[in-house]
Amino acid sequence: MTTPRRDTYTPETLLSVAVQVFNQRGYDGTSMEHLSKAAGISKSSIYHHVSGKEELLKRAVSRALDGLFATLEEPAAREGQAVERLEHVVRRMVEVLISELPYVTLLLRVRGNTATERWALERRRDFDHRVAELLKAAAADGDVRPDVEVRLATRLVFGMINSIVEWYRPEARGASGREVADAVVQLVFSGLRRAA
Amino acid sequence: MTTPRRDTYTPETLLSVAVQVFNQRGYDGTSMEHLSKAAGISKSSIYHHVSGKEELLKRAVSRALDGLFATLEEPAAREGQAVERLEHVVRRMVEVLISELPYVTLLLRVRGNTATERWALERRRDFDHRVAELLKAAAADGDVRPDVEVRLATRLVFGMINSIVEWYRPEARGASGREVADAVVQLVFSGLRRAA
Structure with a gap:
């Protein structure tokens, strides 16, 4: 079992992880699951920062x-x-x-x-x-x-x-x-x- | 039911259809099924002309x-x-x-x-x-x-x-x-x- 990393993200650092994943997999090919894995935090922690992947795209x-x-x-x-x-x-x-x-x-x-x-x-x-x-x-x-x-x-x-x-x-x-x-x-x- | 078109392809014209499909779907995303549909001929008719999609890529x-x-x-x-x-x-x-x-x-x-x-x-x-x-x-x-x-x-x-x-x-x-x-x-x- 891996211990989920504590959520120390700011909207800014979460954005930089999301952009990496979008560029790698393509925006269409990226799910909240992929973002959660790449950031090492749960999906609900991501939703604490943003409404979803489209908001991350818009910010980026x-x-x-x-x-x-x-x-x-x-x-x-x-x-x-x-x-x-x-x-x-x-x-x-x-x-x-x-x-x-x-x-x-x-x-x-x-x-x-x-x-x-x-x-x-x-x-x-x-x-x-x-x-x-x-x-x-x-x-x-x-x-x-x-x-x-x-x-x-x-x-x-x-x-x-x-x-x-x-x-x-x-x-x-x-x-x-x-x-x-x-x-x-x-x-x-x-x-x-x-x-x- | 659609009537399969008669195979009037030459290696040249088949190639031009294949290149269109490759450019549209990406080479990885293209199957022989896609090529057969786009050309309107059966897969075995395509195999009559070429050994497979990699040969079409190579020719293109x-x-x-x-x-x-x-x-x-x-x-x-x-x-x-x-x-x-x-x-x-x-x-x-x-x-x-x-x-x-x-x-x-x-x-x-x-x-x-x-x-x-x-x-x-x-x-x-x-x-x-x-x-x-x-x-x-x-x-x-x-x-x-x-x-x-x-x-x-x-x-x-x-x-x-x-x-x-x-x-x-x-x-x-x-x-x-x-x-x-x-x-x-x-x-x-x-x-x-x-x-x-």
Whole structure:
């Protein structure tokens, strides 16, 4: 017999366990039973903290979304030339993705089967739209190449940034969040080719 | 009662049905029963064409891998400055991804649970390695920015290209394969920012 661990969880620490399990098994594939096992506390102890797994999902994706949206409110995202604001937001997106890696990973895997997932998808679309608007403004200023189509470029840039969750492992002591952000900004704004 | 369709499949057309089902349900989640239903022919008719679902997987991912590796053998990938060869390969990767969309999608979702999947993952790593070598050669020639770290840049460029399978829909009459390839090449080599 295993002795159930005493419930020393806060909503915050319980959330970090739940996000791990969601990312491992998928949200649909996770039951309260799985969460209870992973946390080492009973289901009723979990219900003491939250109403159920959908509330945990909502809190987890909110954390990712709040982090991303907060970058749009930073002074460097609100003042100055659109192209500079865009560069700031791209850099900060990468930094938030890496500092909130499990939460953003979960957000990017959301499918839309529940009200919370649909809400998360809609907020993601809002965010993408705000970034696309910045790119449009930069194009209107004449600061981006005129031959780049805004919608396509937005998708490709998001594709590059979002792909980071597939390979970035903080424990691997590879590139730091800042190094990855630098590399993304260099690639997206100046490209690989050395200026002639 | 439904009348079973007469088996007019060739290995080629059966493959295209199988790839659709694999992409929809996941390879692990697909049974011969699912394939038989989707193709509208009996399981024994399928066994007339192939030894089982793993052979279908092997043929499908081979088609994607052969398409990708063939780009490395094209004259423009073999002759000239490394940076030009790299640009050619990046463009052709996007074009192959779009022309063989379901096959490359399947390849990118392979997990490694069977021998065929592990073989596919190894060939993917070989391909990534060949592209990284081209980037290294371009850096040695002084044709790419010295501040870009090769491994990181390779991952980000592959991330951008591979993300195309998540949103590109040929039937949506959006950008053509060539337009997407142009946009990727512009972004990867020159970046968004208008040259001063």
